[in-house]
Amino acid sequence: MSAPHIIIDDTTLRDGEQSAGVAFTLEERIAIAQGLDQLGVPELEVGIPAMGTEEREAIRCLATQGLAARLLVWARMRDDDLLACHGLGVDMVDLSIPVSDQQIARKLRRDRAWVLATVDYQVRAARQMGLEVCVGGEDASRAAEDFLLAVLQTAAQAGARRFRFADTVGIMEPFGVHARFQRMRAHSDLELEMHAHDDLGLATANSLAAALGGATHLNTTVHGLGERAGNAALEEVVLALRQLHHVETGIDLRRFPALSKLVENASGRPVHWQKSLIGEGVFTHEAGIHVDGLLKDPANYQGVDPALLGRSHRLVLGKHSGTGAVMAAYAALGISLSRAQAFLLLARVRQMAVSDKRPPSEHELAQWYQQLGEDGPKVSAEAVFPALHPSSEGLTCS
Known part of the structure; x- marks a missing residue:
């Protein structure tokens, strides 16, 4: 039938x-x-x-x-x-x-x-x-x-x-x-x-x-x-x-x-940030485990293809991001990061997320990278995140 x-x-x-x-x-x-x-x-x-x-x-x-x-x-x-x-x-x-x-x-x-x-x-x-x-x-x-x-x-x-x-x-x-x-x-x-x-x-x-x-x-x-x-x-x-x-x-x-x-x-009726299919946040991703999966294959965390609605996935940096997301964000700016650099920059991202309640701008990301290059790494990645290892990176409690 x-x-x-x-x-x-x-x-x-x-x-x-x-x-x-x-x-x-x-x-x-x-x-x-x-x-x-x-x-x-x-x-x-x-x-x-x-x-x-x-x-x-x-x-x-x-x-x-x-x-x-x-x-x-x-x-x-x-x-x-x-x-x-x-x-x-x-x-x-x-x-x-x-x-x-x-x-x-x-x-x-x-x-x-x-x-x-x-x-x-x-x-x-x-x-x-x-x-x-x-x-x-x-x-x-x-x-x-x-x-x-x-x-x-x-x-x-x-x-x-x-x-x-x-x-x-x-x-x-x-x-x-x-x-x-x-x-x-x-x-x-x-x-x-x-x-x-x-x-x-x-x-x-x-x-x-x-x-x-x-x-x-x-x-x-x-x-x-x-x-x-x-x-x-x-x-x-x-x-x-x-x-x-x-x-x-x-x-x-x-x-x-x-x-x-x-x-x-x-x-005069604003669309809620999480309104199904059309809200700004619906195809926006921050959590490290989700971003890592999307970067490997969108089907890992894609129940609806945003292209069907003329949209696309958007990755933002925040408190729950992992180093993979940081490296991807900088790659979009034409900057290739080492894993150690990503660890250090992630600390800045998380600090801003908590204090300013927003993700960093492209200008701020570029500025942080420049400072990293000028000043050199003051601390090791292990000192910044002593309990964070590559195998557990970006894990969040859901």
Whole structure:
């Protein structure tokens, strides 16, 4: 059986911008859309027409950019929301409606029968407007299974193309997601889309589980930007699908660093130093045993090839470095060190790491080497590191 092909429907420009305090300018929205398009992201959810005239004009502008990606907008299942979607030049509307008893009763003040009737009416109305329809099941993760299947059946009969399973409050785990999608797939021929939130840190895992359970589409955002704890991160989902499950999305992440920086600046949300795949520290190495292994063969400590993300390994000198790292750093400067010289210079590196909380600059390394040559070694390597022998060099407790 061949691996499935998953379509990424990225919602950075809709749910990503809904992150508290985030607001993109038109120029930023165009640049982000173009960046996603250049990566090969096939679908973009680009806004909420009911927000007003300015939002609709921005959506129209995006629709004229000649993007290869299909464009979607988001709307509530209301006549006025749907009317606002008319004439925007987009391909599909995600018509969202609560499907859990909690939100049906406590948010809508309605009942299940009203929801089914509304789905039927609004989907047919959207189809008459010439729009393809994704029925967005808000709070689907808390919906009763029998009612959820009834919503899928009603949506399909009314002419919908897709159903979005929204884990709106981020409470699901991968085993439950997989089982839910298997049951929906067995019941319906609709396209099935997973919309995961990261409140429990499981958005990416839940998205992978959905893909394996029968989903055809996954929602993502750049960096996982979005409401509260955010959504499933585009870069994580795409790379994990390929590397762990041999599932292709057609997205090439080698140009992702430029898009990452663009979204970071436009959103005002700095990327954490250790953020998976894209944080500055993810492919940065200091510990001696790791650096030694990487210098011998990158596969020794490389679970993900940074080149897949347009990145490379970076070796820095610090408290946990060994002489091999020091020699490699100086070799990059065109300076060949003896092992004894590396031992002595390592003492300077470790002292700076503790006192200044940073690695030395290239200028400082060159200066230290010059001083070493001018002054000559005052002490032996054994005196500096009496307990450190080549066989145990760089060992750290992990």
